[in-house]
Amino acid sequence: MKRIIPFSRYFVPAMIFSGVLIATGLVGYVIKGGFNLGVDFQAGLLQEIQFAPTAFRLSYDGRGNATVSFNRNNLYIVISGSGLEGVTHEFPFNTFETLDSLIAGLSNIEGVHATGVAPGTTPSRLLVQSAQGNPQLGADPFVVHYLPSNAEPIAIENVREILSPLGTVSVQVLGTSTERRFMIRIEDQEIQGSEGVSAEKILTTLEAQFGIGGVAVTRADYVGSRFSKQLTDQAGLLMALTLLLIMVYASLRFKLQLAIGAVLAIAHDALIIVAFVTWTRMEFNTITIAAILTILGYSINDTIVIFDRIRETLRIYPDAPFEDVLNRALTETLNRTIITTLTTMLAVLSLFIFTTGSMKDFALALLVGMISGVYSTIFIASGFVNLWSIHAKKQTKKKLIGVPVASKA
Numbered sequence: 001m002k003r004i005i006p007f008s009r010y011f012v013p014a015m016i017f018s019g020v021l022i023a024t025g026l027v028g029y030v031i032k033g034g035f036n037l038g039v040d041f042q043a044g045l046l047q048e049i050q051f052a053p054t055a056f057r058l059s060y061d062g063r064g065n066a067t068v069s070f071n072r073n074n075l076y077i078v079i080s081g082s083g084l085e086g087v088t089h090e091f092p093f094n095t096f097e098t099l100d101s102l103i104a105g106l107s108n109i110e111g112v113h114a115t116g117v118a119p120g121t122t123p124s125r126l127l128v129q130s131a132q133g134n135p136q137l138g139a140d141p142f143v144v145h146y147l148p149s150n151a152e153p154i155a156i157e158n159v160r161e162i163l164s165p166l167g168t169v170s171v172q173v174l175g176t177s178t179e180r181r182f183m184i185r186i187e188d189q190e191i192q193g194s195e196g197v198s199a200e201k202i203l204t205t206l207e208a209q210f211g212i213g214g215v216a217v218t219r220a221d222y223v224g225s226r227f228s229k230q231l232t233d234q235a236g237l238l239m240a241l242t243l244l245l246i247m248v249y250a251s252l253r254f255k256l257q258l259a260i261g262a263v264l265a266i267a268h269d270a271l272i273i274v275a276f277v278t279w280t281r282m283e284f285n286t287i288t289i290a291a292i293l294t295i296l297g298y299s300i301n302d303t304i305v306i307f308d309r310i311r312e313t314l315r316i317y318p319d320a321p322f323e324d325v326l327n328r329a330l331t332e333t334l335n336r337t338i339i340t341t342l343t344t345m346l347a348v349l350s351l352f353i354f355t356t357g358s359m360k361d362f363a364l365a366l367l368v369g370m371i372s373g374v375y376s377t378i379f380i381a382s383g384f385v386n387l388w389s390i391h392a393k394k395q396t397k398k399k400l401i402g403v404p405v406a407s408k409a
Helices: 007-031 099-107 155-164 195-209 225-253 254-280 286-316 322-354 356-402
Strands: 044-050 053-060 065-069 074-081 084-092 112-116 140-146 169-176 179-188 216-223
Touching: 007 254, 007 356, 044 195, 044 225, 053 065, 053 099, 065 254, 084 099, 099 112, 155 169, 155 179, 169 195, 225 254, 254 286, 254 356, 286 322, 286 356, 322 356
Parallel strands: none
Antiparallel strands: 044 179, 044 216, 053 112, 053 140, 065 074, 074 084, 169 179
């Protein structure tokens, strides 16, 4: 006979432990002044930059319009316009391996002028595409950057010090130190003038230290205060609606006490993630919301599987104490819970190890949430159902004691 694990002994201690964790999260929220809001929820400017010097410059004075684009393997020049048939010129980096050969190929296009800045032997695969400037070529040169293979890492402290005169600026490392990529965020109240002026100010401040053309802007976003408030309200509504729909679904499938237990468990998981995000100062953005909703879905799935087993066990042992039924059901599903969770965590762990930036934060939040989800299903959801059962028994006893016994004639 399989040994039944007495989970019920740990229901109350687990609830106390969870209460302490959640309270700690609330204290951290107050002490640290709320979440480390991303630009999605906080009006302001966000730029992703890479310290990469200029490789060459492109300009165009021919007929029609010329646009430039490229990826890791190819560079494209597209010529189009009124009276012209669109033509795409492709320059694969495995064919045009060096800047000298690439610039020579570009210069063969009528109207295109390519001027090299970096050494001609630089491999073309080191080129970095920038979001700054207009990809439609004209008289003003379009700057193409590259990342030298022997580039020295740049300390985040140096970047923060250089940008400190601009006001409250947040700087975060992206990728590895050799990539020299950073995310810069400046709050709305710090922005003076239009979005373009602020973005240009950050760029010119960095170039004053690292040289003109030495910084590539790979991403630039601006969120207005009205949009950020709307997004914040929608996120809160989305979370509340999710809990409500799960409550309705669980009520239709199970008894009310099981439905409430399921909702308490996923609410517990959401609060644990909130506490984790607060104390680690992980950026709270739309990716975080996606992680929380994913965790809620994972947790409710695990809870429903266990509640199904509880219902089946009750049918098999209708006269057994409810506490014993809970322990038996949880023990029988323990292997399934552990195997499923570990298998999923292996995939998420790979995501955490081999990605950077927001995806790494997403994976870390999922790892914490999965552990919390298993814990809450066993000790919070089941613990609440057990407490409900104990309370119901007490109420039944009180009613029986209050009923007068009929005397014999």
